Amino acid sequence: MQEKGFRENWLDKLSPFQMIALFYLMAVTISCILLGMPVAHKDGVDLTFIELLFTSVSAVSVTGLTVISVVDTFNTFGIFLLAFVLQFGGIGIMTLGTFIWIIIGKKIGLRERRLIMTDQNQVTFRGMVRLMIEILKIIIFIELIGFIILSTYYLRYFPTWEEALLQGFFASISATTNAGFDITGQSLIPFKNDYFVQFIQIILIILGSIGFPVLVEVKQYLLTAPDKRKNIRFSLFTKVTSLTYFILVVVGFLFLILLEWNHYFAGEKWHEIIFYGLFQSVTTRSAGLATMDVSMLTEQSQLIMSALMFIGASPSSVGGGIRTTTFALMIIFLLTFARGKRRIHIFRREIHDEDLFKAVTVTIMALFICFGATTVLTITEPFPLMPIIFEVASAFGTTGLSMGITPDLTTTGKIIIILLMFIGRIGILTFLFSFNTEKKQGEYHYPKERIIIG
Amino acid sequence: MQEKGFRENWLDKLSPFQMIALFYLMAVTISCILLGMPVAHKDGVDLTFIELLFTSVSAVSVTGLTVISVVDTFNTFGIFLLAFVLQFGGIGIMTLGTFIWIIIGKKIGLRERRLIMTDQNQVTFRGMVRLMIEILKIIIFIELIGFIILSTYYLRYFPTWEEALLQGFFASISATTNAGFDITGQSLIPFKNDYFVQFIQIILIILGSIGFPVLVEVKQYLLTAPDKRKNIRFSLFTKVTSLTYFILVVVGFLFLILLEWNHYFAGEKWHEIIFYGLFQSVTTRSAGLATMDVSMLTEQSQLIMSALMFIGASPSSVGGGIRTTTFALMIIFLLTFARGKRRIHIFRREIHDEDLFKAVTVTIMALFICFGATTVLTITEPFPLMPIIFEVASAFGTTGLSMGITPDLTTTGKIIIILLMFIGRIGILTFLFSFNTEKKQGEYHYPKERIIIG
Ligand SMILES: [K+]
Numbered sequence: 001m002q003e004k005g006f007r008e009n010w011l012d013k014l015s016p017f018q019m020i021a022l023f024y025l026m027a028v029t030i031s032c033i034l035l036g037m038p039v040a041h042k043d044g045v046d047l048t049f050i051e052l053l054f055t056s057v058s059a060v061s062v063t064g065l066t067v068i069s070v071v072d073t074f075n076t077f078g079i080f081l082l083a084f085v086l087q088f089g090g091i092g093i094m095t096l097g098t099f100i101w102i103i104i105g106k107k108i109g110l111r112e113r114r115l116i117m118t119d120q121n122q123v124t125f126r127g128m129v130r131l132m133i134e135i136l137k138i139i140i141f142i143e144l145i146g147f148i149i150l151s152t153y154y155l156r157y158f159p160t161w162e163e164a165l166l167q168g169f170f171a172s173i174s175a176t177t178n179a180g181f182d183i184t185g186q187s188l189i190p191f192k193n194d195y196f197v198q199f200i201q202i203i204l205i206i207l208g209s210i211g212f213p214v215l216v217e218v219k220q221y222l223l224t225a226p227d228k229r230k231n232i233r234f235s236l237f238t239k240v241t242s243l244t245y246f247i248l249v250v251v252g253f254l255f256l257i258l259l260e261w262n263h264y265f266a267g268e269k270w271h272e273i274i275f276y277g278l279f280q281s282v283t284t285r286s287a288g289l290a291t292m293d294v295s296m297l298t299e300q301s302q303l304i305m306s307a308l309m310f311i312g313a314s315p316s317s318v319g320g321g322i323r324t325t326t327f328a329l330m331i332i333f334l335l336t337f338a339r340g341k342r343r344i345h346i347f348r349r350e351i352h353d354e355d356l357f358k359a360v361t362v363t364i365m366a367l368f369i370c371f372g373a374t375t376v377l378t379i380t381e382p383f384p385l386m387p388i389i390f391e392v393a394s395a396f397g398t399t400g401l402s403m404g405i406t407p408d409l410t411t412t413g414k415i416i417i418i419l420l421m422f423i424g425r426i427g428i429l430t431f432l433f434s435f436n437t438e439k440k441q442g443e444y445h446y447p448k449e450r451i452i453i454g
Numbered sequence: 455m456q457e458k459g460f461r462e463n464w465l466d467k468l469s470p471f472q473m474i475a476l477f478y479l480m481a482v483t484i485s486c487i488l489l490g491m492p493v494a495h496k497d498g499v500d501l502t503f504i505e506l507l508f509t510s511v512s513a514v515s516v517t518g519l520t521v522i523s524v525v526d527t528f529n530t531f532g533i534f535l536l537a538f539v540l541q542f543g544g545i546g547i548m549t550l551g552t553f554i555w556i557i558i559g560k561k562i563g564l565r566e567r568r569l570i571m572t573d574q575n576q577v578t579f580r581g582m583v584r585l586m587i588e589i590l591k592i593i594i595f596i597e598l599i600g601f602i603i604l605s606t607y608y609l610r611y612f613p614t615w616e617e618a619l620l621q622g623f624f625a626s627i628s629a630t631t632n633a634g635f636d637i638t639g640q641s642l643i644p645f646k647n648d649y650f651v652q653f654i655q656i657i658l659i660i661l662g663s664i665g666f667p668v669l670v671e672v673k674q675y676l677l678t679a680p681d682k683r684k685n686i687r688f689s690l691f692t693k694v695t696s697l698t699y700f701i702l703v704v705v706g707f708l709f710l711i712l713l714e715w716n717h718y719f720a721g722e723k724w725h726e727i728i729f730y731g732l733f734q735s736v737t738t739r740s741a742g743l744a745t746m747d748v749s750m751l752t753e754q755s756q757l758i759m760s761a762l763m764f765i766g767a768s769p770s771s772v773g774g775g776i777r778t779t780t781f782a783l784m785i786i787f788l789l790t791f792a793r794g795k796r797r798i799h800i801f802r803r804e805i806h807d808e809d810l811f812k813a814v815t816v817t818i819m820a821l822f823i824c825f826g827a828t829t830v831l832t833i834t835e836p837f838p839l840m841p842i843i844f845e846v847a848s849a850f851g852t853t854g855l856s857m858g859i860t861p862d863l864t865t866t867g868k869i870i871i872i873l874l875m876f877i878g879r880i881g882i883l884t885f886l887f888s889f890n891t892e893k894k895q896g897e898y899h900y901p902k903e904r905i906i907i908g
């Protein structure tokens with residue numbers, strides 16, 4: 001009893017943010033153990049520790065950057081283990097944790113709910129538990145549909161039905177969790193002219209990275225009788241994140257088409273260009289699957305894609321980056337403040353100062369971290385600036401697109417990318433607040449004094 | 455009468471921000487006329503319009519980037535005209551404007567004082583007029599001392615006393631206004647082993663870019679009898695900007711020494727390394743004079759220098775960039791918010807939310823503008839990413855350091871750099887607010903709703 005009390009006290013001293021960081025560290029450790037087992041490897045494969053760590057962090061953070069070839073490293077058992085880790089990372093350790101608590105019959109107390117709240121960035125407690133169960137159901141439902149469609153369709157690509165099933169299974173999980181791993185050895189480039197496969201993958205990617213609350217609300221809307229739908233109000237979060245998400249997709253699509261018209265897309269047919277542009281724009285949100293070799297794009301496209309990856313996906317989704325709502329809030333703040341106004345309004349709702357401050361913190365910290373990582377990588381790596389910026393943005397956005405330099409990084413470089421993927425996944429706020437052990441104190445006030453700004 | 459009334463009404467409709475932008479545009483026009491006169495040129499010189507515009511904007515904004523060689527283009531009369539434009543730009547059109555109003559006996563009304571307030575970013579009206587006169591006195595005093603010391607000392611470098619006087623005159627104005635122009639043809643590289651010249655220039659550069667209010671307060675302090683000095687309280691602005699300024703100089707110095715130890719500085723003596731590092735760090739605040747060829751530095755030094763130039767000098771100084779106080783506020787905000795606190799305290803004073811919002815606006819807008827400019831330049835220019843980023847940061851910070859690509863830019867590229875220098879000089883807030891023609895309306899409130907951030 002005494003010892004249990006001590007252990008609980010020790011855990012109690014951790015902030016929710018620190019516990020989440022701790023859980024992710026544990027997930028990486030478990031992932032290392034699972035993926036490091038020789039029984040999961042093909043014959044003759046010998047992973048170094050840094051390769052194993054890199055693969056594990058990339059899998060848990062569903063980034064998809066790799067220093068190894070998945071298909072040359074893992075046997076079928078290993079691929080199942082990897083899919084398990086992706087699933088585990090993708091829908092969030094907290095979601096699975098809730099599920100386990102529920103199925104073992106443990107009542108979910110306030111403390112556990114606070115944990116979940118922070119990991120999925122939810123800000124109201126009510127209905128949290130029900131939401132988490134919803135999440136799991138929805139994701140598995142989506143993956144199941146994706147698996148059935150893709151593996152049936154893949155029968156025309158692969159010689160045996162076992163191979164088609166395995167490819168369909170992995171592709172569905174990898175797309176829905178936005179993991180970006182592939183067992184084709186070439187991402188989606190083998191399907192670059194198969195619009196059906198790409199279309200299914202785009203749907204799966206969007207469903208995974210649009211944010212779970214959006215899915216739950218849309219589901220609720222669809223399950224409501226049409227004549228009662230007018231009573232349903234979508235949350236501000238759902239409106240903002242969905243709108244921002246689709247604006248980013250459209251902007252990325254237009255930029256890619258404009259910038260590559262006379263370059264990568266020169267001589268391609270219009271429907272090829274549309275699908276290349278659309279898929280590549282969607283994939284920068286967080287997925288990291290590719291139908292084209294991004295290292296062949298123009299430098300300006302690579303810069304724009306880096307910015308898009310840095311922004312990333314919706315919060316409460318499988319994606320990373322500063323997140324769509326952060327970006328949207330910064331833009332709306334700029335437009336509001338430039339017009340001389342002080343209160344930020346979106347969709348007839350006013351934004352809390354607290355949320356604006358969070359958005360500012362996330363954006364500026366993320367810029368600092370990415371600038372620092374880029375500078376260190378220019379010291380340790382022999383590559384030009386562009387691929388370094390691209391790889392940094394890709395790791396921070398847990399996107400996993402690569403200009404091809406990641407496998408050739410030095411050990412220091414690999415560790416930096418590992419840290420970026422880790423921070424990108426747990427989120428800047430969690431990362432920042434995990435250093436904060438102080439209890440919130442009563443705030444005192446000093447006299448105010450104006451200061452001259454820029 | 456009728457017409458005068460109409461004219462005044464027309465001017466009244468402009469916001470102070472728009473008037474400042476308008477005045478700077480007029481200054482550029484006047485500068486174009488002055489520097490474009492053939493009588494100011496050496497024989498056989500034929501400037502294109504874009505070269506003339508570039509030189510004028512660079513001079514008015516005291517940036518110092520050039521697409522021409524000053525010493526090969528302008529004769530002695532032209533050099534005096536250029537020095538006049540630098541002086542005009544450096545101490546601010548508003549300062550000179552005030553002075554002219556005063557000497558022609560016009561009483562300074564509220565409206566003119568508001569103009570001045572905004573240009574020099576001052577936020578209290580009281581004592582504004584006296585401050586402006588102070589500014590002019592102090593700057594001319596500093597330049598006079600610099601001129602006497604440098605031209606006397608230059609007698610050992612130049613064959614005639616006319617040449618020494620001209621060089622000393624121009625060097626003193628160029629350093630004090632942080633213009634960064636030179637008539638040696640090679641910036642300060644001829645004096646790279648003359649620590650006396652560098653020391654004098656460092657002093658002049660710092661005095662010009664530390665911010666005028668700082669100078670006024672320090673002067674007041676020095677003129678007060680020692681036994682009464684304890685009653686003098688330096689303003690929050692002076693404390694913040696001075697501390698940030700010197701921290702940036704030290705950080706830049708340490709980075710340069712660390713990153714170039716085995717590279718540019720390899721084989722140099724310790725006192726050479728210290729002076730190279732110190733001068734180059736000071737010059738990134740805003741001066742743009744160089745004792746070494748920055749294109750020969752490592753990429754990581756160039757990145758750090760780009761960041762330092764982007765931050766720039768103190769507000770109410772001759773420098774550009776987002777300004778030291780903006781940077782300091784962002785950093786302190788991050789540290790405060792990460793510790794779970796909401797009120798920002800500096801030196802036992804609390805910062806207004808309004809000022810924090812300004813800092814956020816400036817930082818994020820500046821990043822957008824520089825990112826956009828960089829992307830466009832990668833399209834229009836054939837140069838690698840690093841020199842493009844460097845040149846963009848240099849223009850926005852009105853620093854004027856160059857990796858050497860500016861003279862070879864396309865016309866589009868030159869126009870982009872011109873716009874950056876213009877925005878960097880008038881400041882992001884002025885630039886942003888100059889689009890705002892709406893009168894401030896009563897703000898209405900919507901219900902608040904929380905949103906999920908990053
Ligand atoms: K990914």
Ligand SMILES: [K+]
Nearest residue numbers: 517634741853
């Ligand atoms: K300058």
